[in-house]
Amino acid sequence: MSVNTSLIATERDEVPKHVREIVTPEGIPLRFQLARASDRVGAFTLDLLIQFFVLFLIGLGLNLAAGGQSSSWLTAVMTVLSFLLVNFYFSFFEIRWQGKTPGKRKTGIRVIDARGGQLEASAVLARNLVRELEFWTPARLLLAGSVVWPSAPVWAVTVAGLWAFVFLLFPLFNKDRLRVGDLIAGTRVVMQPKTELAPDLVAETAANIMGPKGRATYAFTDAQLGVYGIFELQVLENVLRQDPSKVGYSDALRTVVEKIQAKIRYERKITHDELFLRDFYAALRGHLEQKMLFGERKEDKYSAKKQQG
């Protein structure tokens, strides 16, 4: 949650920028975050390295098996194996592991069907067979241009390679970060969801830091609670969930306390910053949730109360 942007929207019904929704067969929309370009590049590089490494091992093994002499059978097997490995590595893993390859597993991303539903084998094939066009051709043109196109001058090869790079850079030109393969197959690459449950702030406050009389130390009137909206509540939640041992924690708390105190015009004296914020959080959350049950949702301190339809 610290690195990823949240899946939760600030405005109701609006999905955050890099989040995509699919509807499960049960009818519930589930949200996924699109994989970042850096993750995808990292996963691809890792997969390439694995492929080269395996090819190297196979070559070595076959060489040893042939006793060091070159044999045409060896070359033949090597050619076929390298072709199969390079062209079907991704398809094999993405079908087998339902959208993951070793590289993708390491960077924490996976392939899903854009419409929700099981990732079909034909979709995986479609998205991976196009890699020949997207990556290998530009790579070959740039690295071994003289072999592919013997009679061409250097500048022509470079231009051709750069043009071919348009396909490679395709994900940067569309908002869903689709590769050409993703476009053809109707798939998306998203971050693998990670689950960590932080304790409930309200329950925690009640359990740990209770005032001597067993109730909240700081009390607020309805008017004071009506100042802020959901956005501010969630900002406050983020502040309270920070690591207390970090430098500047108490300073941050103090700043927030002073701001709130000024805004809601809290007259009484505040001795314990954290306790004040926790009590305020609990009270504000209770207040806003109660309002939500009646269909009133106050998004932030600037919005007038909206009636839900």
Add this chain to the structure above:
Amino acid sequence: MRQVRSMRSVEFRHEREATWAELETIIGKADKDGLRSLSAEQLARLPHLYRATLSSLSVARSISLDRALTEYLENLAARAYFVVYGARQVLRKQMAEFFLTRLPSAIREAKWHILVAFMVMLAGAIAAYQLTLTDMDYYYTFVGDMAQGRTPASSTAELRAGLYGGDSVNSTLATFAASLFSHNARIGIMAFALGFVAGLPTLLLLFYNGLVLGAFSALYHSRGLSVDLWGWLLPHGITELLAVILCGAGGFLLAHGLVFPGAKTRMDSLRERGRLAAVVVLGAVLMLFIAGIIEGVFRQRVTSVPVRYTVAAVTAAWWIFYFGFVGRRTVKRAAQVRAEDAHDAEMTGAWLASSSMSEGRR
């Protein structure tokens, strides 16, 4: 305390936390060791817990402002969704289904594109053939690097020897066949992928293939070696040429989806045709592999012309049978079942509508 306890979101979480924890353990195990590592009771609990979590997510979205909780439930539901809907069939069944149904029916679905690809290649072949017959110099233009020593400058005896080559070429044959396979397969896949740029490169590739073929056959025909040439070419050539045509058809499918989406959006149309094309191309790659084996193992060993033609005829008959007839019944049955289901759903809907109308009247 009173204020805290009465908060619905806190109570809701308190009640359901155990369910979520249980689901997390189960999907954690499934993610690490696969679905098969789950016990029978865990497998039985999984759908129930998954649905319960989905309902928790709905509830949390509407009543809770605890952002961490809603985020957690989103992620938990997503992880569970992958586990529940990620199960595949046993590999053997998948492969059987692919070869017995999916591939042949895909070829049948793509028949018009295959026809177009075939016509393009034929056009190239005929054009080159006619041109080369009139002027042998065209041979060099069309065949270029692929001649491998077989040119109009070679004597007829040399050409004939090339068709029935002796054992001296045996050791390099395997390499030759293997590199030919990967070369052809790579070109085939490129022809498919290039369909994405509106199919024009695919068209050119197919036409060029036809040109080479046409020029070749013109050369051999002019020396009276036609029968020998086709005896040499056809045993593996039928499979190989068919595969190249299939790759071209795959490219055309992509181009069709992109340029003429019809009533669908471009994305939807590409998606459907892309998947169909991928199956076709996979079939083509397999065919190229088979052609490579026939070429490498068979061709230089068997030099009797009748045998070569028989093998060619057998491969032709086999592919006609496989692509024309295999899997028809399964596909028809599946379509029938779907139609029956749709019919049932319609009838039920109509019955419900009529009964609720009569309710209203009462």
